[in-house]
Amino acid sequence: xxxxxxxxxxxxxxxxxxxxxxxxxxxxxxxxxxxxxxxxxxxxxxxxxxxxxxxxxxxxxxxxxxxxxxxxxxxxxxxxxxxxxxxxxxxxxxxxxxxxxxxxxxxxxxxxxxxxxxxxxxxxxxxxxxxxxxxxxxxxxxxxxxxxxxxxxxxxxxxxxxxxxxxxxxxxxxxxxxxxxxxxxxxxxxxxxxxxxxxxxxxxxxxxxxxxxxxxxxxxxxxxxxxxxxxxxxxxxxxxxxxxxxxxxxxxxxxxxxxxxxxxxxxxxxxxxxxxxxxxxxxxxxxxxxxxxxxxxxxxxxxxxxxxxxxxxxxxxxxxxxxxxxxxxxxxxxxxxxxxxxxxxxxxxxxxxxxxxxxxxxxxxxxxxxxxxxxxxxxxxxxxxxxxxxxxxxxxxxxxxxxxxxxxxxxxxxxxxxxxxxxxxxxxxxxxxxxxxxxxxxxxxxxxxxxxxxxxxxxxxxxxxxxxxxxxxxxxxxxxxxxxxx
Amino acid sequence: xxxxxxxxxxxxxxxxxxxxxxxxxxxxxxxxxxxxxxxxxxxxxxxxxxxxxxxxxxxxxxxxxxxxxxxxxxxxxxxxxxxxxxxxxxxxxxxxxxxxxxxxxxxxxxxxxxxxxxxxxxxxxxxxxxxxxxxxxxxxxxxxxxxxxxxxxxxxxxxxxxxxxxxxxxxxxxxxxxxxxxxxxxxxxxxxxxxxxxxxxxxxxxxxxxxxxxxxxxxxxxxxxxxxxxxxxxxxxxxxxxxxxxxxxxxxxxxxxxxxxxxxxxxxxxxxxxxxxxxxxxxxxxxxxxxxxxxxxxxxxxxxxxxxxxxxxxxxxxxxxxxxxxxxxxxxxxxxxxxxxxxxxxxxxxxxxxxxxxxxxxxxxxxxxxxxxxxxxxxxxxxxxxxxxxxxxxxxxxxxxxx
Numbered sequence: 001x002x003x004x005x006x007x008x009x010x011x012x013x014x015x016x017x018x019x020x021x022x023x024x025x026x027x028x029x030x031x032x033x034x035x036x037x038x039x040x041x042x043x044x045x046x047x048x049x050x051x052x053x054x055x056x057x058x059x060x061x062x063x064x065x066x067x068x069x070x071x072x073x074x075x076x077x078x079x080x081x082x083x084x085x086x087x088x089x090x091x092x093x094x095x096x097x098x099x100x101x102x103x104x105x106x107x108x109x110x111x112x113x114x115x116x117x118x119x120x121x122x123x124x125x126x127x128x129x130x131x132x133x134x135x136x137x138x139x140x141x142x143x144x145x146x147x148x149x150x151x152x153x154x155x156x157x158x159x160x161x162x163x164x165x166x167x168x169x170x171x172x173x174x175x176x177x178x179x180x181x182x183x184x185x186x187x188x189x190x191x192x193x194x195x196x197x198x199x200x201x202x203x204x205x206x207x208x209x210x211x212x213x214x215x216x217x218x219x220x221x222x223x224x225x226x227x228x229x230x231x232x233x234x235x236x237x238x239x240x241x242x243x244x245x246x247x248x249x250x251x252x253x254x255x256x257x258x259x260x261x262x263x264x265x266x267x268x269x270x271x272x273x274x275x276x277x278x279x280x281x282x283x284x285x286x287x288x289x290x291x292x293x294x295x296x297x298x299x300x301x302x303x304x305x306x307x308x309x310x311x312x313x314x315x316x317x318x319x320x321x322x323x324x325x326x327x328x329x330x331x332x333x334x335x336x337x338x339x340x341x342x343x344x345x346x347x348x349x350x351x352x353x354x355x356x357x358x359x360x361x362x363x364x365x366x367x368x369x370x371x372x373x374x375x376x377x378x379x380x381x382x383x384x385x386x387x388x389x390x391x392x393x394x395x396x397x398x399x400x401x402x403x404x405x406x407x408x409x410x411x412x413x414x415x416x417x418x419x420x421x422x423x424x425x426x427x428x429x430x431x432x433x434x435x436x437x438x439x440x441x442x443x444x445x446x447x448x449x450x451x452x453x454x455x456x457x458x459x460x461x462x463x464x465x466x467x468x469x470x471x472x473x474x475x476x477x478x479x480x481x482x483x484x485x486x
Numbered sequence: 487x488x489x490x491x492x493x494x495x496x497x498x499x500x501x502x503x504x505x506x507x508x509x510x511x512x513x514x515x516x517x518x519x520x521x522x523x524x525x526x527x528x529x530x531x532x533x534x535x536x537x538x539x540x541x542x543x544x545x546x547x548x549x550x551x552x553x554x555x556x557x558x559x560x561x562x563x564x565x566x567x568x569x570x571x572x573x574x575x576x577x578x579x580x581x582x583x584x585x586x587x588x589x590x591x592x593x594x595x596x597x598x599x600x601x602x603x604x605x606x607x608x609x610x611x612x613x614x615x616x617x618x619x620x621x622x623x624x625x626x627x628x629x630x631x632x633x634x635x636x637x638x639x640x641x642x643x644x645x646x647x648x649x650x651x652x653x654x655x656x657x658x659x660x661x662x663x664x665x666x667x668x669x670x671x672x673x674x675x676x677x678x679x680x681x682x683x684x685x686x687x688x689x690x691x692x693x694x695x696x697x698x699x700x701x702x703x704x705x706x707x708x709x710x711x712x713x714x715x716x717x718x719x720x721x722x723x724x725x726x727x728x729x730x731x732x733x734x735x736x737x738x739x740x741x742x743x744x745x746x747x748x749x750x751x752x753x754x755x756x757x758x759x760x761x762x763x764x765x766x767x768x769x770x771x772x773x774x775x776x777x778x779x780x781x782x783x784x785x786x787x788x789x790x791x792x793x794x795x796x797x798x799x800x801x802x803x804x805x806x807x808x809x810x811x812x813x814x815x816x817x818x819x820x821x822x823x824x825x826x827x828x829x830x831x832x833x834x835x836x837x838x839x840x841x842x843x844x845x846x847x848x849x850x851x852x853x854x855x856x857x858x859x860x861x862x863x864x865x866x867x868x869x870x871x872x873x874x875x876x877x878x879x880x881x882x883x884x885x886x887x888x889x
Binding site for chain 1: 607608609610611613614620621623624625626627628629630632633634636637638640641643644689690691692693739740741743744745746747750876
């Protein structure tokens with residue numbers, strides 16, 4: 001049996017009320033009022049598609065040995081690089097092995113399910129485990145409909161075999177079409193779309209039913225046989241039409257998260273699926289359909305193993321960790337849509353030295369430290385001579401994974417002198433659980449959230465972006481652990 | 487322990503520029519200003535100098551690397567000029583090089599220089615300067631000096647269970663005192679007394695440090711000419727001789743940054759260097775024996791913990807000592823930052839250690855006007871702390887009258 005073994009969602013902490021966008025841009029596009037409902041999830045200034053995919057992946061892999069993963073797939077339409085495989089950065093951050101299969105899936109919003117299908121086929125062919133992490137952070141121009149409904153998020157599915165499978169894969173049907181409802185050229189920052197009525201009626205309204213019917217025919221089922229149905233479509237009218245056309249009862253159709261997250265692109269179908277898997281019961285049949293340049297339709301059946309997977313709320317907990325972003329201009333500055341002055345200090349450049357990065361890539365991407373075999377002291381970054389003043393053993397180190405260990409705040413400050421597009425710079429010394437300390441940036445917090453001794457988790461973030469060379473550098477930051485996450 | 491260099495080296499002359507935002511001066515102007523005063527004070531000619539050391543910190547601005555810039559300005563006749571760089575201890579390291587040169591017998595007369603031109607960056611504070619290896623440049627936090635030192639306060643508050651308000655009160659007194667002293671000093675960068683309310687209410691730079699908790703970013707140069715006590719007595723038969731009693735340096739071992747034992751509220755290097763310096767100088771009870779100090783008050787919190795690290799205040803007791811006025815000029819204790827300190831005299835990094843010695847030297851020789859003179863001074867201590875609390879270098883010098 002091959003199928004989904006675990007799932008994880010990641011919704012960034014900040015949420016932008018759509019009415020705030022309308023308040024700022026309604027003068028330009030009064031019709032935006034139609035979209036000015038609910039809120040959209042907004043990646044922090046130091047997040048992007050890849051970091052959100054990593055966060056979802058960490059969430060998904062809780063309780064699983066990361067070294068057991070044999071394939072790592074990344075899906076996004078907003079990957080940070082054209083050349084430099086995001087899946088390998090993802091694998092490094094997840095501390096996967098190096099002898100694995102890796103691939104980036106991109107170019108369409110259905111790339112999330114395409115990656116999932118590839119993972120399912122990988123495990124069916126080879127056994128083992130494959131993890132899919134998707135993330136998207138699409139931009140609409142100021143005052144566009146896309147700016148209203150796009151949301152930022154990450155999602156992840158672990159594919160495995162045998163008894164661990166919580167949702168068995170039963171089959172799929174794909175439709176691949178060069179249907180250009182949305183378009184972004186190789187050098188474009190913003191989404192461009194064709195007339196919405198056409199997208200609604202021909203895109204969603206025809207392709208999703210076609211894919212579902214194709215799948216049902218293949219599997220000898222009818223749409224009504226499904227207990228839970230997942231498909232993204234932010235046009236409320238079209239959803240009603242699709243449900244009616246397929247004979248789906250509205251309560252079986254999953255919430256498309258428009259009001260709470262927005263459309264998270266390549267991540268969205270899997271994000272919705274992670275929400276559904278939180279509540280799914282053994283025996284239930286799930287229909288998953290993606291949309292974008294065609295459709296992938298997949299059928300799963302939930303197994304008894306789902307009751308053994310803990311915790312189940314791998315999406316909702318992230319959704320509940322919410323902070324309102326009450327400042328539209330701040331959002332624009334974070335996305336480099338409005339030039340902000342960070343002073344002459346902000347003009348200083350940092351060069352990313354790739355040969356150095358490679359020598360230290362496990363410490364940088366994976367937050368891997370070491371533990372001294374002679375005295376047991378855990379330390380970071382990895383040392384050759386043990387830092388314990390009473391030890392000093394040379395080359396007696398074992399590798400340790402620190403990213404999922406968490407830690408405690410040892411010292412902290414909130415710095416208004418440091419150049420930043422999100423001042424103040426908050427940082428301090430963090431003591432790793434299990435020993436050792438390091439100095440780190442903090443994120444997703446304010447000074448008031450910090451106290452000496454308070455627990456922190458580690459989050460993979462953009463360390464800095466070099467605009468001159470269009471290069472993003474990633475590293476880990478400390479996030480004060482909210483009580484519920486603990 | 488080796489016997490050290492106590493009383494083996496005498497200071498023959500010193501010079502120091504006015505510190506400040508010297509928009510008028512290139513590093514060359516600062517060097518000429520300090521050198522002219524230093525040579526005149528020493529009572530020798532340029533050709534008598536046999537070797538020179540130079541301290542400067544930031545390569546990206548100022549003079550760049552090596553000693554060539556300096557000698558192209560001062561035109562010392564083809565003698566060795568060795569540039570040393572050790573963060574904020576660079577000035578004292580330059581002095582140490584010159585002193586060891588004389589104490590070893592390699593040279594009769596040596597010159598120690600420090601120069602830093604900081605105000606060509608275009609912004610406040612110090613520029614980033616890669617210091618802990620390129621890996622840390624890439625992964626280290628988006629940090630500044632005030633942010634790094636500010637963390638001493640959060641750790642101090644947690645360790646001694648002192649409310650931040652009480653710590654802020656002591657920090658305010660520290661900066662108030664330095665402004666009082668700086669106001670009397672014509673060469674200081676900041677020469678204005680500031681009321682405590684203004685200090686306490688200033689905007690925050692890095693929590694909990696406000697604007698007045700941070701030292702001046704200044705341009706300046708300071709120098710010393712050193713020789714043996716015997717030569718000094720020959721050149722200056724009718725003057726008291728100031729000798730070096732101790733010179734010690736300590737550098738972090740990585741323990742503070744990476745291991746679990748450091749409490750975050752003290753500086754381990756200062757404690758190690760102080761212990762060795764007191765031993766070299768024969769000081770048994772520093773609180774009683776040290777007459778005055780110039781310590782590294784890059785930030786008020788640094789001065790606070792330094793009082794404990796130097797063994798002047800008991801651990802956890804510096805807040806009370808500060809608020810009791812023990813370190814004020816006329817407080818009856820150990821006057822600290824008598825020239826205004828880094829806070830008000832200013833902090834051109836490579837010159838700071840020599841500037842501190844300049845103050846101690848002139849105080850010991852009773853050269854200052856009555857209103858800022860430390861009476862009956864016998865031993866003066868200087869202290870530099872470079873880097874950040876987790877990873878730093880400390881230098882300590884003790885100078886006094888030759889008895």
